[in-house]
Amino acid sequence: MRIDADNPYRGHDAMASVLLLYYQIVMYGGIYNDETVCIHPYRFNGFDFLDVDVDEGYADIDEKLLREGACIYLLCDLNDSISEYSDCYLSQGTTAKFIEVFKAGRMSAIPEIAELIETIGPTEADIDSDRYCQLLDQIYQRYVLNTFQELMQNSEPVD
Secondary structure, eight states: OEESTTOHHHHHHHHHHHHHHHHHHHHHTSSOSOGGGGSOTTTOOHHHHTTOEEOTTOTTSOHHHHHHHHHHHHHHHHHHHHHHTTTTGGGSHHHHHHHHHHHTTTTTTSTTHHHHHHHTOSSGGGOOHHHHHHHHHHHIIIIIIHHHHHHHHHOOOOO
């Protein structure tokens, strides 16, 4: 997807959706379950923003945040699938699509996803749950929490 003069509202809607998603995740203290329920898929579909390109004239639309947010959104959906279908998550459409876009190289915004994919195993019985949860937490800390910390550090107080 490209954000330019024809569709800046898509970029703004996506920014709002990612920030709402991150807020939900922080409120729960990590990536657990159902964080994406507040995000309307018409306003933000993670697959559409994995490789978003934002024209230079839109400094208020953060391309890096949108790409990372798309990965986090899809990671939340993957985690829901693993949680809800523990004995058959690999056969779920959500998991298959996640793995497909990962293999296509579209989740490069969060390199840790490569290791996370390895933990879910070739079969459901092979999942390394401890390592999977550790990686989810690392991703949460590095991308979600750090986003808010960087926003606060880079803001200037209003007099």
